[in-house]
Amino acid sequence: MDLKSKINLEKLPRHIAVIMDGNGRWAKEHGMPRVFGHRNGVKAVRETTEACTELGVKYLTLYAFSTENWNRPEAEVSALMTLLVETIKKEIKTLNENGVRLQAIGDLSRLPEKSRKTLLQAMEDTKQNPRMTLVLALNYSAKWEIVEAARKLAKAAKSGEIEPADIDDEAFSNALSTAGIPDPELLIRTSGENRISNFLLWQIAYAELYFTPTLWPDFRREHLYQAILDFQNRERRFGKTSEQLV
Ligand code: IPE
Ligand code: IPE
Ligand code: MG
Secondary structure, eight states: OOHHHHSOGGGOOSEEEEEOOOHHHHHHHTTOOHHHHHHHHHHHHHHHHHHHHHHTOOEEEEEEEEGGGGGSOHHHHHHHHHHHHHHHHHHHHHHHHTTEEEEEESOGGGSOHHHHHHHHHHHHHHTTOOSEEEEEEEEEOHHHHHHHHHHHHHHHHHTTSSOGGGOOHHHHHHHSTTTTSOOOSEEEEOTTOOOOTTSSTTTTTTOEEEEOOSOGGGOOHHHHHHHHHHHHTSOOOTTSOHHHHO
16 A cells, blocks of 8 residues: 555644755765755655645645854855745746745845845745645744744833733744744654754644654655654653543
């Protein structure tokens, strides 16, 4: 039986987040410069997005560029930004055809003007699409986001808009850049690294973590199905005992 038909559609994760890693190593394996790996990662983005849309996953968040990634060689950063603009331009038609709404999280103000404009335009052009939301994490870091949220809430408290006692789990979630988006239930990281790298720290409090050695440019539908099946075989207890769940 093929993997897809084994998936229980009643128990799909509503939100899947992916740390797309391993482009550089993939390029190296092919004897090519790192940028070649990034270019070949686009196919994996397309397949993952399409597969999620077809299955009925409602949110897909892709970690595309971290605040720490600015520390890479300038040529690589610049190539990544160009690739972002090109890809968004190329994919917008397909996103619309497939009913995918594009959103972004991260400090977009630091992106090059052209990249930001293209991104904002694509978000505007797809904002009515009802089938799935694709969230790109760009110049994103979870610590940055948490600090921003704390600042926002402190400011509101100082001005008397809210009381410090009003700051609870929900208020904090609503101050994050992911406000309104349910927390990811499944977090996938490719390339064999077992770390979070400053991604969605608050939101993954109860996510199931799935690490695969597959390098991002090799990631295909079947790899996604495998991750979802693994997720569906886990017991999510949320602090309770196994016996309490039945
Ligand atoms: C992930 O692949 C893409 C980005 C971080 C933008 P890498 O470029 O990190 O690839 P490796 O980890 O060096 O193989
Ligand atoms: C995490 O990958 C960031 C993205 C996938 C965009 P990195 O390759 O930057 O992470 P580290 O540095 O290996 O932790
Ligand atoms: Mg990496």
